[in-house]
Amino acid sequence: MPLKMLLYAQLGEAINLADNPAYEYKRISIILFDNIIENLLKKKILEIIFEKKRNKEIVIFDFEKINNSINSKYDFEKDILKNAAKFYLIKKEEQDILSFCHKTRNNVYHNLLDDFMTIDLCISLYFEFFIANFTKLILSWISSCDSRQNSYKIILERNKVSSYNEIINKLQCIYEKNKSSKFIM
Numbered sequence: 771m772p773l774k775m776l777l778y779a780q781l782g783e784a785i786n787l788a789d790n791p792a793y794e795y796k797r798i799s800i801i802l803f804d805n806i807i808e809n810l811l812k813k814k815i816l817e818i819i820f821e822k823k824r825n826k827e828i829v830i831f832d833f834e835k836i837n838n839s840i841n842s843k844y845d846f847e848k849d850i851l852k853n854a855a856k857f858y859l860i861k862k863e864e865q866d867i868l869s870f871c872h873k874t875r876n877n878v879y880h881n882l883l884d885d886f887m888t889i890d891l892c893i894s895l896y897f898e899f900f901i902a903n904f905t906k907l908i909l910s911w912i913s914s915c916d917s918r919q920n921s922y923k924i925i926l927e928r929n930k931v932s933s934y935n936e937i938i939n940k941l942q943c944i945y946e947k948n949k950s951s952k953f954i955m
Contacts, residue, residue: 780806781900782928782937788893789944796889797878803896804875807868810907811854812840818857846872859907867895897945904938 780802787799819836822828839849847869854860860868871892878889930940 777806777809778937779928784896785937785941785944788897789947793886793889796886796893800871800875800889800892800896801879803893803900804872807896807899808846808850808872811850811859812844814859814907815840815850815853815857818859860903864899864903868899871895894945897941900941901938901945904941 784799784802784806787795787802790796790799816837819828819833823830823833836853840853844850851860851865851868851872855862855865874885874888874892877885
């Protein structure tokens with residue numbers, strides 16, 4: 771359960787920070803979005819391979835190879851994105867977009883890159899990704915949160931929402947304000 775709450779809190783903070791005009795907050799937003807996607811895809815890939823192993827749809831060698839690559843020091847593009855595409859969690863074009871955004875996130879995180887337009891573009895692309903994939907990747911986690919938990923209530927209150935549906939609405943409203951299409955000239 772704590773991982774679900776962390777995801778809920780992190781998504782809410784990423785959305786709020788993305789809507790702030792200050793670069794310093796957008797920088798934190800892109801780091802949070804990237805981390806959410808990385809963890810969601812990793813978790814979903816592991817769920818899929820364990821299910822395939824249980825149903826004998828995957829040979830033990832392939833299972834161990836994927837499991838070890840995902841659970842050890844992994845390469846985001848090679849191990850996470852490639853397997854996410856292989857198991858149809860993401861489309862090829864999403865794989866390319868997430869790879870670009872991940873590289874931008876690395877530049878922002880490790881090199882304090884201050885390319886405002888690239889950061890805004892990646893935030894917009896992350897919004898598009900979440901809107902398109904919310905149900906498939908996130909909804910099963912968020913909708914099962916126990917509303918009686920104190921941390922659940924604190925997270926909802928901090929993000930000024932009362933349900934996961936409102937998070938989707940908030941995401942869409944902010945996205946409409948900052949569509950990636952504004953970057954295409």
